[in-house]
Amino acid sequence: GAGVSQSPSNKVTEKGKDVELRCDPISGHTALYWYRQSLGQGLEFLIYFQGNSAPDKSGLPSDRFSAERTGGSVSTLTIQRTQQEDSAVYLCASSFTGTDPNFGPGTRLTVL
């Protein structure tokens, strides 16, 4: 595919369960970003990966959130012990260094 892909597109889970959200960036892109988009809000920065550098995790809202990027490609965002306030659309983006991020379609997470 030509763009960033994310899976699943929709995820419904129960409060307290763990979830994993996957991002497949555009091939060759060195930078990868996760943002969260809550109802009525703009996008909220979560985490940024750049090559082999240590990720910028300053946007992660709590220690229940973590992300990894394996082999400089696919990334997984994990939310442990989900809470209802975690319900949002989680957007992944990728880019070459110094260029604007290309966003994926997002994963809509609903925590019941």
Next chain:
Amino acid sequence: GENVGLHLPTLSVQEGDNSIINCAYSNSASDYFIWYKQESGKGPQFIIDIRSNMDKRQGQRVTVLLNKTVKHLSLQIAATQPGDSAVYFCAESLPNTGFQKLVFGTGTRLLVSP
């Protein structure tokens, strides 16, 4: 993702009108600004950008104006078309961070009637 924001400010225009979408940004030291368009079911899409050393930049049918004095950004769309209907976000880049950590506004929904 689907468009969020049932309570987003909304601008309704007729096809062919010019549209102006406004945004107030937060950090007077921000040095780079971007407008994004988000259609239903999709992620945000880059429209146009402007650096803080400029006050105007034009693209195809779009113009971005930057007023640093009042920390205001606007997006002008000429001859608005139904395909322009979407949610529009401004984003600012904190100093020396490039695209690394964009700060987004809450968005404006543009509705274009045929």
